Amino acid sequence: QKQGKNGRKLPPGPRALPIIGNLHELGNLPHRNLQKLAQKYGPIMSIRLGTIPAIVISSPEAASLILKTHDTSFASRPKIQVSEYLTFGNKGLAFAEYGPYWRNIRKLSTLHLLSASKTESFVSLRKEELGSLMQSLMKLAATDEVVDVSQKVGEVVENIATTMILGRSKDDDRYDLKEIAEEVLKIVGAFNLADFVPFIGALDLQGMTRRTKKAAKSIHQVVEKIITEHEQDTDHQHRDFVDMLLPLMNQPMNSHDKHVYIIDRTNIKAILLDMIVAAFDTSATAIEWAISELVRNPRVMKKLQEELQNVIGMDRMVEEKDLGKLSYLEMVVKETFRLHPVAPFLIPRECLEDTTIEGYYVPKKSRIMVNTWAIGHDRNVWSNNVEEFYPERFIERTIDVRGHDFELLPFGSGRRMCPGMHSGLITVRLVLSQLVHCFNWELPSGLKPNDLDMTEVFGLTVPRANHLLLKPKNRLLVRTT
Protein backbone atom coordinates (compact mmCIF):
# COMPACT_ATOMS: atom_id res chain seq x y z
CA GLN A 1 0.00 0.00 0.00
CA LYS A 2 1.58 3.27 -1.12
CA GLN A 3 0.81 6.48 0.70
CA GLY A 4 1.11 10.12 -0.32
CA LYS A 5 2.62 12.83 1.92
CA ASN A 6 -0.66 13.44 3.71
CA GLY A 7 -1.25 9.73 4.36
CA ARG A 8 -3.74 9.44 1.49
CA LYS A 9 -3.78 6.24 -0.52
CA LEU A 10 -1.73 6.36 -3.75
CA PRO A 11 -2.43 3.94 -6.61
CA PRO A 12 -0.53 0.67 -6.25
CA GLY A 13 2.80 0.30 -8.00
CA PRO A 14 6.30 -1.13 -7.82
CA ARG A 15 8.69 0.00 -5.12
CA ALA A 16 10.76 3.03 -6.16
CA LEU A 17 14.52 3.27 -5.63
CA PRO A 18 16.13 6.31 -4.06
CA ILE A 19 16.96 9.08 -6.56
CA ILE A 20 16.00 7.29 -9.78
CA GLY A 21 12.65 5.97 -8.61
CA ASN A 22 11.42 3.47 -11.24
CA LEU A 23 13.37 4.87 -14.20
CA HIS A 24 15.43 1.66 -14.30
CA GLU A 25 12.27 -0.37 -14.99
CA LEU A 26 11.37 1.43 -18.20
CA GLY A 27 13.97 -0.28 -20.41
CA ASN A 28 14.26 0.37 -24.14
CA LEU A 29 10.56 -0.11 -24.80
CA PRO A 30 8.75 1.52 -21.85
CA HIS A 31 5.24 0.95 -23.30
CA ARG A 32 5.82 -2.82 -23.14
CA ASN A 33 7.56 -2.84 -19.78
CA LEU A 34 4.93 -0.65 -18.13
CA GLN A 35 2.20 -2.90 -19.58
CA LYS A 36 3.81 -5.87 -17.79
CA LEU A 37 3.98 -3.94 -14.53
CA ALA A 38 0.36 -2.82 -14.93
CA GLN A 39 -0.71 -6.47 -15.28
CA LYS A 40 0.60 -6.90 -11.75
CA TYR A 41 -0.42 -3.59 -10.15
CA GLY A 42 -3.53 -2.61 -12.09
CA PRO A 43 -4.74 -0.10 -14.67
CA ILE A 44 -4.11 2.89 -12.39
CA MET A 45 -0.53 2.43 -11.25
CA SER A 46 1.82 4.81 -9.53
CA ILE A 47 5.54 4.93 -10.23
CA ARG A 48 8.23 7.53 -9.65
CA LEU A 49 10.35 8.92 -12.46
CA GLY A 50 13.33 10.33 -10.60
CA THR A 51 11.79 12.91 -8.31
CA ILE A 52 8.52 13.14 -10.25
CA PRO A 53 5.45 11.10 -9.23
CA ALA A 54 3.78 9.50 -12.24
CA ILE A 55 0.53 7.65 -12.84
CA VAL A 56 0.33 5.07 -15.61
CA ILE A 57 -3.12 4.44 -17.08
CA SER A 58 -3.72 1.10 -18.82
CA SER A 59 -7.45 0.50 -19.32
CA PRO A 60 -10.20 2.24 -21.32
CA GLU A 61 -12.17 2.91 -18.13
CA ALA A 62 -9.23 4.56 -16.39
CA ALA A 63 -8.38 6.52 -19.57
CA SER A 64 -11.94 7.83 -19.66
CA LEU A 65 -11.61 9.07 -16.07
CA ILE A 66 -8.45 11.00 -16.96
CA LEU A 67 -9.37 12.29 -20.42
CA LYS A 68 -13.10 12.85 -19.96
CA THR A 69 -14.41 12.89 -16.38
CA HIS A 70 -11.43 14.82 -14.96
CA ASP A 71 -10.20 16.29 -18.25
CA THR A 72 -9.61 19.80 -16.86
CA SER A 73 -7.47 18.52 -13.97
CA PHE A 74 -5.25 16.62 -16.41
CA ALA A 75 -5.17 19.04 -19.34
CA SER A 76 -1.74 20.51 -18.64
CA ARG A 77 1.64 19.37 -19.87
CA PRO A 78 4.84 19.02 -17.87
CA LYS A 79 7.63 21.49 -18.49
CA ILE A 80 10.36 19.57 -20.26
CA GLN A 81 13.76 20.79 -21.23
CA VAL A 82 13.53 20.06 -24.96
CA SER A 83 10.32 22.01 -25.37
CA GLU A 84 11.68 24.93 -23.33
CA TYR A 85 14.65 25.21 -25.69
CA LEU A 86 12.80 24.44 -28.87
CA THR A 87 9.76 26.65 -28.45
CA PHE A 88 11.31 29.58 -26.57
CA GLY A 89 9.96 28.67 -23.14
CA ASN A 90 6.91 26.64 -24.22
CA LYS A 91 5.34 29.19 -26.56
CA GLY A 92 4.17 26.44 -28.90
CA LEU A 93 0.96 24.44 -28.63
CA ALA A 94 1.93 20.91 -27.66
CA PHE A 95 3.75 21.66 -24.38
CA ALA A 96 2.10 24.94 -23.35
CA GLU A 97 0.71 24.70 -19.85
CA TYR A 98 -3.06 24.59 -19.65
CA GLY A 99 -4.48 28.11 -19.33
CA PRO A 100 -5.45 31.20 -21.33
CA TYR A 101 -2.27 31.28 -23.46
CA TRP A 102 -2.70 27.66 -24.59
CA ARG A 103 -6.43 28.23 -25.15
CA ASN A 104 -5.72 31.15 -27.46
CA ILE A 105 -3.09 29.46 -29.61
CA ARG A 106 -5.11 26.26 -29.76
CA LYS A 107 -8.08 28.26 -31.07
CA LEU A 108 -5.90 30.18 -33.49
CA SER A 109 -4.34 26.97 -34.82
CA THR A 110 -7.59 25.05 -35.20
CA LEU A 111 -9.28 28.04 -36.85
CA HIS A 112 -6.53 29.28 -39.15
CA LEU A 113 -4.33 26.25 -39.79
CA LEU A 114 -5.99 22.91 -39.16
CA SER A 115 -9.72 23.36 -39.81
CA ALA A 116 -11.40 20.85 -42.12
CA SER A 117 -11.71 23.45 -44.89
CA LYS A 118 -8.02 24.47 -44.62
CA THR A 119 -7.04 20.81 -44.74
CA GLU A 120 -9.24 20.27 -47.83
CA SER A 121 -7.56 23.25 -49.51
CA PHE A 122 -4.34 21.21 -49.75
CA VAL A 123 -5.99 18.51 -51.86
CA SER A 124 -4.01 19.31 -55.03
CA LEU A 125 -0.75 19.46 -53.08
CA ARG A 126 -1.33 15.92 -51.79
CA LYS A 127 -2.34 14.72 -55.25
CA GLU A 128 0.75 16.20 -56.88
CA GLU A 129 3.22 14.87 -54.31
CA LEU A 130 1.68 11.43 -54.32
CA GLY A 131 1.58 11.45 -58.13
CA SER A 132 5.35 11.99 -58.31
CA LEU A 133 5.96 9.25 -55.76
CA MET A 134 3.87 6.82 -57.82
CA GLN A 135 5.74 7.75 -61.01
CA SER A 136 9.09 7.09 -59.37
CA LEU A 137 7.87 3.79 -57.87
CA MET A 138 6.49 2.66 -61.23
CA LYS A 139 9.92 3.11 -62.78
CA LEU A 140 11.55 1.15 -59.94
CA ALA A 141 8.90 -1.57 -60.24
CA ALA A 142 9.73 -2.01 -63.90
CA THR A 143 13.37 -2.72 -63.00
CA ASP A 144 12.49 -5.24 -60.28
CA GLU A 145 14.32 -3.22 -57.62
CA VAL A 146 14.02 -3.46 -53.85
CA VAL A 147 12.66 -0.15 -52.58
CA ASP A 148 13.20 1.50 -49.21
CA VAL A 149 9.49 1.96 -48.45
CA SER A 150 10.14 3.79 -45.17
CA GLN A 151 12.26 6.34 -46.96
CA LYS A 152 9.77 6.85 -49.80
CA VAL A 153 6.83 7.20 -47.42
CA GLY A 154 8.88 9.53 -45.19
CA GLU A 155 9.72 11.72 -48.20
CA VAL A 156 6.19 12.07 -49.49
CA VAL A 157 4.79 12.91 -46.03
CA GLU A 158 7.65 15.35 -45.48
CA ASN A 159 7.02 17.05 -48.82
CA ILE A 160 3.31 17.40 -48.11
CA ALA A 161 3.94 18.72 -44.58
CA THR A 162 6.75 21.09 -45.55
CA THR A 163 4.75 22.64 -48.36
CA MET A 164 1.63 22.91 -46.19
CA ILE A 165 3.46 24.46 -43.24
CA LEU A 166 6.38 26.34 -44.77
CA GLY A 167 5.45 26.60 -48.43
CA ARG A 168 8.47 24.87 -49.89
CA SER A 169 9.39 21.43 -50.90
CA LYS A 170 12.26 19.21 -49.99
CA ASP A 171 14.03 20.11 -53.26
CA ASP A 172 15.80 22.69 -51.17
CA ASP A 173 18.51 20.50 -49.70
CA ARG A 174 20.11 23.17 -47.56
CA TYR A 175 18.41 21.66 -44.56
CA ASP A 176 17.03 18.36 -43.38
CA LEU A 177 13.94 19.11 -41.34
CA LYS A 178 12.90 15.47 -41.19
CA GLU A 179 16.12 14.49 -39.53
CA ILE A 180 15.74 17.32 -37.01
CA ALA A 181 12.07 16.45 -36.35
CA GLU A 182 12.98 12.79 -35.75
CA GLU A 183 15.73 13.82 -33.38
CA VAL A 184 13.33 16.08 -31.45
CA LEU A 185 10.77 13.25 -31.10
CA LYS A 186 13.47 10.93 -29.81
CA ILE A 187 14.60 13.50 -27.25
CA VAL A 188 11.01 14.25 -26.15
CA GLY A 189 10.35 10.53 -25.69
CA ALA A 190 13.63 9.80 -23.94
CA PHE A 191 13.47 9.97 -20.18
CA ASN A 192 15.85 12.89 -19.88
CA LEU A 193 17.45 13.04 -16.44
CA ALA A 194 17.39 16.84 -16.64
CA ASP A 195 13.59 16.57 -16.37
CA PHE A 196 13.45 13.94 -13.66
CA VAL A 197 16.53 14.23 -11.48
CA PRO A 198 17.51 17.89 -11.94
CA PHE A 199 20.68 17.81 -9.81
CA ILE A 200 22.09 14.92 -11.88
CA GLY A 201 20.56 16.27 -15.06
CA ALA A 202 22.75 19.36 -14.84
CA LEU A 203 25.75 17.10 -15.53
CA ASP A 204 24.15 16.05 -18.84
CA LEU A 205 25.44 12.48 -18.52
CA GLN A 206 23.12 11.34 -21.34
CA GLY A 207 24.22 14.18 -23.63
CA MET A 208 20.55 15.20 -23.98
CA THR A 209 21.07 18.91 -23.32
CA ARG A 210 23.79 19.04 -25.94
CA ARG A 211 21.59 17.22 -28.47
CA THR A 212 18.62 19.44 -27.64
CA LYS A 213 20.59 22.65 -28.10
CA LYS A 214 21.97 21.43 -31.41
CA ALA A 215 18.53 20.42 -32.78
CA ALA A 216 16.95 23.68 -31.55
CA LYS A 217 19.67 25.78 -33.15
CA SER A 218 19.32 24.11 -36.56
CA ILE A 219 15.55 24.24 -36.65
CA HIS A 220 15.42 27.87 -35.44
CA GLN A 221 17.75 28.90 -38.25
CA VAL A 222 15.63 27.19 -40.89
CA VAL A 223 12.34 28.61 -39.65
CA GLU A 224 13.74 32.13 -39.22
CA LYS A 225 15.05 32.06 -42.77
CA ILE A 226 11.72 30.88 -44.15
CA ILE A 227 9.78 33.56 -42.27
CA THR A 228 12.14 36.25 -43.58
CA GLU A 229 11.74 34.97 -47.13
CA HIS A 230 7.95 35.12 -46.79
CA GLU A 231 8.19 38.69 -45.48
CA GLN A 232 10.35 39.77 -48.42
CA ASP A 233 8.38 37.99 -51.11
CA THR A 234 5.17 39.98 -50.84
CA ASP A 235 3.44 38.99 -54.06
CA HIS A 236 3.60 35.20 -53.89
CA GLN A 237 0.32 33.34 -53.88
CA HIS A 238 0.95 30.46 -51.48
CA ARG A 239 -1.40 29.77 -48.62
CA ASP A 240 0.92 27.90 -46.30
CA PHE A 241 0.87 28.18 -42.49
CA VAL A 242 3.50 30.96 -42.51
CA ASP A 243 1.27 33.02 -44.84
CA MET A 244 -1.68 32.46 -42.55
CA LEU A 245 0.22 33.39 -39.39
CA LEU A 246 2.19 36.43 -40.59
CA PRO A 247 -0.81 38.79 -40.90
CA LEU A 248 -1.58 38.02 -37.25
CA MET A 249 1.82 39.27 -36.09
CA ASN A 250 1.70 42.18 -33.60
CA GLN A 251 -2.05 41.65 -33.21
CA PRO A 252 -3.83 40.50 -30.05
CA MET A 253 -4.52 36.75 -30.22
CA ASN A 254 -8.06 37.15 -29.09
CA SER A 255 -9.36 40.62 -28.37
CA HIS A 256 -12.38 39.24 -26.49
CA ASP A 257 -10.23 37.50 -23.89
CA LYS A 258 -9.39 39.36 -20.72
CA HIS A 259 -5.83 38.01 -20.95
CA VAL A 260 -4.55 39.84 -23.99
CA TYR A 261 -1.57 38.19 -25.68
CA ILE A 262 0.06 39.91 -28.63
CA ILE A 263 1.48 37.50 -31.20
CA ASP A 264 5.14 38.14 -31.82
CA ARG A 265 7.78 36.48 -33.95
CA THR A 266 8.72 33.91 -31.34
CA ASN A 267 5.07 32.84 -30.96
CA ILE A 268 4.83 32.30 -34.71
CA LYS A 269 8.10 30.37 -34.80
CA ALA A 270 7.09 28.22 -31.82
CA ILE A 271 3.72 27.32 -33.40
CA LEU A 272 5.40 26.43 -36.70
CA LEU A 273 8.00 24.29 -34.91
CA ASP A 274 5.32 22.33 -33.12
CA MET A 275 3.48 21.75 -36.38
CA ILE A 276 6.65 20.51 -38.09
CA VAL A 277 7.50 18.10 -35.29
CA ALA A 278 3.88 16.90 -34.96
CA ALA A 279 3.25 16.40 -38.69
CA PHE A 280 6.46 14.93 -40.07
CA ASP A 281 6.82 11.59 -38.43
CA THR A 282 3.35 10.72 -37.16
CA SER A 283 1.57 9.93 -40.44
CA ALA A 284 4.67 8.29 -41.95
CA THR A 285 5.02 6.00 -38.91
CA ALA A 286 1.37 4.90 -39.19
CA ILE A 287 1.73 4.21 -42.94
CA GLU A 288 4.88 2.12 -42.59
CA TRP A 289 3.33 0.00 -39.82
CA ALA A 290 0.19 -0.49 -41.93
CA ILE A 291 2.17 -1.71 -44.94
CA SER A 292 4.32 -3.93 -42.72
CA GLU A 293 1.19 -5.58 -41.29
CA LEU A 294 -0.39 -5.97 -44.74
CA VAL A 295 2.72 -7.69 -46.07
CA ARG A 296 2.74 -9.99 -43.05
CA ASN A 297 -0.94 -10.74 -43.57
CA PRO A 298 -1.50 -11.51 -47.28
CA ARG A 299 -5.19 -12.32 -46.67
CA VAL A 300 -5.84 -8.77 -45.44
CA MET A 301 -3.75 -7.27 -48.26
CA LYS A 302 -5.76 -9.20 -50.84
CA LYS A 303 -9.07 -8.14 -49.34
CA LEU A 304 -8.02 -4.48 -49.29
CA GLN A 305 -6.84 -4.66 -52.90
CA GLU A 306 -10.17 -6.24 -53.88
CA GLU A 307 -12.02 -3.37 -52.24
CA LEU A 308 -9.86 -0.86 -54.12
CA GLN A 309 -10.40 -2.73 -57.36
CA ASN A 310 -14.18 -2.77 -56.89
CA VAL A 311 -14.56 0.83 -55.77
CA ILE A 312 -11.88 2.58 -57.89
CA GLY A 313 -11.26 0.18 -60.78
CA MET A 314 -7.90 -0.72 -62.26
CA ASP A 315 -7.62 2.19 -64.68
CA ARG A 316 -7.05 5.11 -62.31
CA MET A 317 -5.40 6.12 -59.06
CA VAL A 318 -7.24 6.73 -55.76
CA GLU A 319 -8.64 10.24 -55.32
CA GLU A 320 -9.38 11.87 -51.98
CA LYS A 321 -13.10 11.84 -52.73
CA ASP A 322 -12.98 8.03 -52.90
CA LEU A 323 -11.76 7.63 -49.32
CA GLY A 324 -15.23 7.75 -47.76
CA LYS A 325 -16.27 4.71 -49.80
CA LEU A 326 -13.39 2.50 -48.66
CA SER A 327 -14.75 0.87 -45.51
CA TYR A 328 -12.23 -1.97 -45.30
CA LEU A 329 -9.40 0.56 -45.65
CA GLU A 330 -10.82 2.35 -42.62
CA MET A 331 -10.79 -0.88 -40.62
CA VAL A 332 -7.19 -1.58 -41.69
CA VAL A 333 -6.16 1.88 -40.48
CA LYS A 334 -7.94 1.39 -37.13
CA GLU A 335 -6.33 -2.01 -36.66
CA THR A 336 -2.91 -0.47 -37.39
CA PHE A 337 -3.50 2.21 -34.75
CA ARG A 338 -4.62 -0.45 -32.27
CA LEU A 339 -1.48 -2.55 -32.60
CA HIS A 340 0.93 0.29 -33.33
CA PRO A 341 -0.32 3.51 -31.74
CA VAL A 342 1.99 6.17 -33.13
CA ALA A 343 2.46 7.89 -29.75
CA PRO A 344 1.91 5.04 -27.25
CA PHE A 345 1.78 7.36 -24.21
CA LEU A 346 0.05 10.22 -26.08
CA ILE A 347 1.89 13.41 -25.10
CA PRO A 348 2.44 13.38 -21.33
CA ARG A 349 -0.09 15.25 -19.21
CA GLU A 350 0.47 16.94 -15.87
CA CYS A 351 -2.04 17.00 -13.06
CA LEU A 352 -3.03 20.59 -12.24
CA GLU A 353 -4.39 19.99 -8.74
CA ASP A 354 -4.58 17.23 -6.13
CA THR A 355 -7.24 14.86 -7.50
CA THR A 356 -8.90 11.62 -6.44
CA ILE A 357 -9.45 8.87 -9.02
CA GLU A 358 -11.24 5.66 -8.07
CA GLY A 359 -10.40 6.37 -4.42
CA TYR A 360 -6.70 6.92 -5.16
CA TYR A 361 -4.90 10.15 -4.47
CA VAL A 362 -3.13 11.74 -7.46
CA PRO A 363 -0.88 14.54 -6.23
CA LYS A 364 -0.70 17.87 -8.06
CA LYS A 365 2.09 17.94 -10.69
CA SER A 366 2.04 14.16 -11.17
CA ARG A 367 2.98 13.09 -14.67
CA ILE A 368 0.19 11.15 -16.39
CA MET A 369 1.06 8.53 -18.98
CA VAL A 370 -1.89 6.96 -20.80
CA ASN A 371 -0.50 3.68 -22.17
CA THR A 372 -2.59 3.34 -25.32
CA TRP A 373 -0.30 0.53 -26.45
CA ALA A 374 -1.28 -1.52 -23.39
CA ILE A 375 -4.98 -0.78 -24.03
CA GLY A 376 -4.64 -1.92 -27.66
CA HIS A 377 -3.02 -5.18 -26.49
CA ASP A 378 -5.47 -5.97 -23.69
CA ARG A 379 -7.27 -9.33 -24.10
CA ASN A 380 -10.09 -8.16 -21.89
CA VAL A 381 -10.82 -5.39 -24.34
CA TRP A 382 -10.07 -7.09 -27.67
CA SER A 383 -10.55 -10.82 -26.91
CA ASN A 384 -8.01 -13.59 -27.28
CA ASN A 385 -6.92 -12.81 -30.83
CA VAL A 386 -5.48 -9.53 -29.57
CA GLU A 387 -2.08 -10.11 -31.22
CA GLU A 388 -3.61 -10.87 -34.62
CA PHE A 389 -3.90 -8.15 -37.29
CA TYR A 390 -7.60 -8.67 -37.87
CA PRO A 391 -9.41 -5.58 -39.23
CA GLU A 392 -12.74 -7.45 -39.30
CA ARG A 393 -12.98 -6.99 -35.54
CA PHE A 394 -14.30 -3.50 -36.34
CA ILE A 395 -17.30 -4.82 -38.29
CA GLU A 396 -19.11 -5.64 -35.08
CA ARG A 397 -17.67 -2.87 -32.97
CA THR A 398 -18.55 0.69 -33.80
CA ILE A 399 -15.30 1.95 -32.32
CA ASP A 400 -13.86 5.09 -33.83
CA VAL A 401 -10.47 6.84 -33.58
CA ARG A 402 -11.84 10.31 -32.88
CA GLY A 403 -11.45 10.36 -29.12
CA HIS A 404 -14.92 9.12 -28.07
CA ASP A 405 -14.00 5.46 -27.64
CA PHE A 406 -11.37 4.94 -24.98
CA GLU A 407 -10.41 1.51 -26.33
CA LEU A 408 -8.72 3.21 -29.29
CA LEU A 409 -7.05 6.58 -28.76
CA PRO A 410 -4.46 7.19 -31.49
CA PHE A 411 -5.14 10.94 -31.36
CA GLY A 412 -5.80 11.18 -27.62
CA SER A 413 -9.02 12.65 -26.32
CA GLY A 414 -10.43 15.68 -24.54
CA ARG A 415 -9.06 19.20 -24.49
CA ARG A 416 -5.51 18.25 -25.53
CA MET A 417 -6.55 15.86 -28.26
CA CYS A 418 -4.63 16.11 -31.56
CA PRO A 419 -5.88 19.13 -33.53
CA GLY A 420 -4.20 17.75 -36.69
CA MET A 421 -6.27 14.55 -36.71
CA HIS A 422 -8.20 15.39 -39.86
CA SER A 423 -5.03 16.23 -41.79
CA GLY A 424 -3.18 13.19 -40.40
CA LEU A 425 -6.01 10.78 -41.21
CA ILE A 426 -6.35 11.99 -44.80
CA THR A 427 -2.62 11.59 -45.38
CA VAL A 428 -2.53 8.10 -43.87
CA ARG A 429 -5.58 6.82 -45.74
CA LEU A 430 -4.61 8.39 -49.06
CA VAL A 431 -0.93 7.36 -49.14
CA LEU A 432 -1.68 3.86 -47.87
CA SER A 433 -4.52 3.19 -50.28
CA GLN A 434 -2.53 4.54 -53.22
CA LEU A 435 0.48 2.35 -52.47
CA VAL A 436 -1.69 -0.74 -52.13
CA HIS A 437 -3.85 0.06 -55.16
CA CYS A 438 -0.99 0.81 -57.56
CA PHE A 439 1.36 -2.00 -56.52
CA ASN A 440 1.67 -5.51 -55.25
CA TRP A 441 4.39 -5.55 -52.61
CA GLU A 442 6.77 -8.50 -52.49
CA LEU A 443 9.33 -9.34 -49.88
CA PRO A 444 12.97 -9.38 -51.00
CA SER A 445 13.88 -12.90 -52.11
CA GLY A 446 14.07 -15.56 -49.46
CA LEU A 447 11.89 -13.75 -46.90
CA LYS A 448 8.52 -15.15 -45.79
CA PRO A 449 5.76 -12.86 -44.43
CA ASN A 450 6.38 -14.10 -40.90
CA ASP A 451 10.09 -13.31 -41.15
CA LEU A 452 9.45 -9.61 -41.54
CA ASP A 453 11.31 -7.71 -38.86
CA MET A 454 8.87 -5.69 -36.71
CA THR A 455 11.32 -4.25 -34.16
CA GLU A 456 10.26 -0.91 -32.69
CA VAL A 457 12.33 2.01 -31.52
CA PHE A 458 10.97 4.14 -28.67
CA GLY A 459 10.61 7.92 -28.62
CA LEU A 460 7.54 10.13 -28.30
CA THR A 461 6.55 8.14 -31.41
CA VAL A 462 7.42 4.48 -31.96
CA PRO A 463 8.43 3.84 -35.58
CA ARG A 464 10.06 0.75 -37.06
CA ALA A 465 13.64 0.34 -35.90
CA ASN A 466 14.75 -0.77 -39.37
CA HIS A 467 13.56 0.50 -42.71
CA LEU A 468 10.94 -1.54 -44.55
CA LEU A 469 12.40 -2.93 -47.77
CA LEU A 470 10.03 -4.33 -50.41
CA LYS A 471 9.73 -4.89 -54.15
CA PRO A 472 6.83 -3.10 -55.86
CA LYS A 473 5.11 -4.76 -58.85
CA ASN A 474 2.87 -2.58 -61.01
CA ARG A 475 -0.78 -3.39 -60.55
CA LEU A 476 -2.75 -0.72 -62.42
CA LEU A 477 -3.66 -1.28 -66.06
CA VAL A 478 -2.94 2.31 -67.12
CA ARG A 479 -0.12 4.51 -65.95
CA THR A 480 -1.90 7.66 -64.98
CA THR A 481 -1.72 10.37 -62.35
Ligand code: HEM
Ligand atom coordinates in the same frame (compact mmCIF):
# COMPACT_ATOMS: atom_id res chain seq x y z
C1 HEM B 1 -1.49 10.12 -38.01
C2 HEM B 1 -1.11 11.31 -37.63
C3 HEM B 1 -1.12 11.85 -36.22
C4 HEM B 1 -1.22 11.18 -35.02
C5 HEM B 1 -1.35 9.68 -34.79
C6 HEM B 1 -1.20 12.20 -33.98
C7 HEM B 1 -1.31 11.93 -32.62
C8 HEM B 1 -1.32 12.88 -31.63
C9 HEM B 1 -1.47 12.60 -30.21
C10 HEM B 1 -1.60 11.20 -29.61
C11 HEM B 1 -1.46 13.78 -29.54
C12 HEM B 1 -1.58 13.97 -28.02
C13 HEM B 1 -3.03 14.02 -27.63
C14 HEM B 1 -3.30 14.02 -26.14
O1 HEM B 1 -2.42 14.37 -25.33
O2 HEM B 1 -4.44 13.65 -25.78
C15 HEM B 1 -1.30 14.83 -30.53
C16 HEM B 1 -1.23 16.17 -30.24
C17 HEM B 1 -0.98 17.14 -31.17
N1 HEM B 1 -0.92 16.98 -32.55
FE1 HEM B 1 -1.12 15.22 -33.56
N2 HEM B 1 -1.08 13.43 -34.55
C18 HEM B 1 -1.03 13.27 -35.92
C19 HEM B 1 -0.93 14.27 -36.87
C20 HEM B 1 -0.80 15.61 -36.59
C21 HEM B 1 -0.67 16.65 -37.59
C22 HEM B 1 -0.66 16.41 -39.11
C23 HEM B 1 -0.55 17.84 -36.92
C24 HEM B 1 -0.39 19.25 -37.42
C25 HEM B 1 -0.11 19.61 -38.65
C26 HEM B 1 -0.63 17.54 -35.49
C27 HEM B 1 -0.55 18.48 -34.48
C28 HEM B 1 -0.65 18.20 -33.13
C29 HEM B 1 -0.54 19.22 -32.07
C30 HEM B 1 -0.24 20.70 -32.29
C31 HEM B 1 -0.74 18.55 -30.85
C32 HEM B 1 -0.73 19.17 -29.45
C33 HEM B 1 -2.14 19.60 -29.03
C34 HEM B 1 -2.23 20.24 -27.65
O3 HEM B 1 -1.40 19.95 -26.79
O4 HEM B 1 -3.17 21.03 -27.45
N3 HEM B 1 -0.79 16.18 -35.34
N4 HEM B 1 -1.23 14.26 -31.80
